[in-house]
Amino acid sequence: MQDIDEQTRFYWLDDKNVRGHTTKRMVWISDMTAKQLSLYDRHVRDLEKMLPEMAPDIRAIRQQPGLPLFSMKQGKVEPISVKTAIGDVMGTQNLRKNSGRHWLRAQLVGQCSTETLHAFYGHGPLNSGSWDFASTLDPALYRADLARMLDPSLKAAGWAPRSANLRGATL
Numbered sequence: 421m422q423d424i425d426e427q428t429r430f431y432w433l434d435d436k437n438v439r440g441h442t443t444k445r446m447v448w449i450s451d452m453t454a455k456q457l458s459l460y461d462r463h464v465r466d467l468e469k470m471l472p473e474m475a476p477d478i479r480a481i482r483q484q485p486g487l488p489l490f491s492m493k494q495g496k497v498e499p500i501s502v503k504t505a506i507g508d509v510m511g512t513q514n515l516r517k518n519s520g521r522h523w524l525r526a527q528l529v530g531q532c533s534t535e536t537l538h539a540f541y542g543h544g545p546l547n548s549g550s551w552d553f554a555s556t557l558d559p560a561l562y563r564a565d566l567a568r569m570l571d572p573s574l575k576a577a578g579w580a581p582r583s584a585n586l587r588g589a590t591l
Contacts, residue, residue, distance in 0.1 A: 432446055433445050435502065445542035448540075450571050452579070452581055456581040471492075477490075481497065535550065539562055
């Protein structure tokens with residue numbers, strides 16, 4: 421994803437609407453998440469090569485900001501929002517759409533500073549949240565707080581980056 425800062429792995433996520441206003445939050449992309457995103461990017465590139473008739477549509481979605489999610493139905497490529505994808509996945513497990521978010525928060529409470537939790541979850545002032553001109557939250561401490569907890573929590577839950585492994589596959 422071209423929107424992730426390569427040096428810091430910070431990403432401005434615009435996924436919340438609070439009282440009619442969109443808000444952004446700066447999230448840090450953990451090692452395991454960065455690996456999964458890299459595997460997904462390779463998967464999408466492999467699809468482009470395997471499906472030349474759909475490649476222009478896939479490429480167009482990849483070039484837009486955000487996570488390039490899409491479905492392929494009846495020879496058409498249709499973009500999917502992250503919100504829709506999460507809702508669909510959680511629905512298959514009979515879970516509410518925010519279940520993963522609440523589970524992770526429970527793992528982080530007491531292990532990360534309150535400021536880190538508020539910034540990570542976008543619970544702060546409108547617009548740029550915890551990162552406005554008057555913020556005193558140190559991005560290095562924020563990243564260190566999350567680095568200490570994110571990957572270990574995911575590993576303990578059995579999560580690991582996975583490849584679709586399309587190499588050698590035929591469609």
